Amino acid sequence: MIKAVIFDLDGTLLNREESLKIFISNQYERLNESLYQLPKEEYVQRFIELDNHGYVWKDKVYKQLIREFSIQGITCEELLEDYLNNFKENCVPFPNVLETLERLKQNNFLIGMITNGKGQFQMDNMKALEIDKYIDTILISDWEGVKKPDPTIFRRACERLKVDPEECVFIGDHPKNDVKAAKEVGMKGVWKNNRQWEKVKADYVMDELDEIQTIIQHLNSVSS
CATH class of the missing domain: 3.40.50.1000 (HAD superfamily/HAD-like)
Known part of the structure; x- marks a missing residue:
């Protein structure tokens, strides 16, 4: 029984996949002052690829994004903190x-x-x-x-x-x-x-x- x-x-x-798409799109807009030189579509798509359905922790994802796109003006720690603080708003x-x-x-x-x-x-x-x-x-x-x-x-x-x-x-x-x-x-x-x-x-x-x-x-x- x-x-x-x-x-x-x-x-x-x-x-999670839908939540992540909404979050990462909103993150780009929220932090646009630091990310504007990178096309939004590329940022969103590459994040989703690196995330691998959630099986790669986000510190590694953000470090890779910063390396690949030579992002300056914001650190992977700041991006990760934004993820931890704001993902819940997009569930x-x-x-x-x-x-x-x-x-x-x-x-x-x-x-x-x-x-x-x-x-x-x-x-x-x-x-x-x-x-x-x-x-x-x-x-x-x-x-x-x-x-x-x-x-x-x-x-x-x-x-x-x-x-x-x-x-x-x-x-x-x-x-x-x-x-x-x-x-x-x-x-x-x-x-x-x-x-x-x-x-x-x-x-x-x-x-x-x-x-x-x-x-x-x-x-x-x-x-x-």
Whole structure:
């Protein structure tokens, strides 16, 4: 019987790619006095390429941008500080995020969050999406001292929710860090399709978040 639903954040609840495009465009405008010699389209496109779907930390991204484009008048530390302070203002959720979380709570499911990243940064993003109030336990790799796909962080979430792994569904967009890792500790692994990978070995694949209700009903009907 499924008792808990645990989510990844970036690429699952937070539409990170859309949020990043909006942020980096706004950053260029905000810091135009230092960046004006570089065409906006080039700055935005190269940032997105270097970011690599969030798997390259931004200090490296900004250092590379400064080197490639010979940016002067602003440091990578200042650009990074702007990112840390302002990304949250550009957060875009996927469709049906709040409705899905609300319905899960109404149906008495526990809700967890496991996300890699910087602690306060990720927490600020959750608050910007207004999802933090629905979540019973939040594990952020920076604060936990361990990150996905390490099984420790998945087991720790179960302990805090007081459920067994077999009573959990984990939903994420990364085949290895999310789906495979969750399945290996005994959870049901659901892949949030982002069309970046193909042939992901998941228990279920979903395109929209509100499909989770149907998935849980199927799982519970099979186990009963």
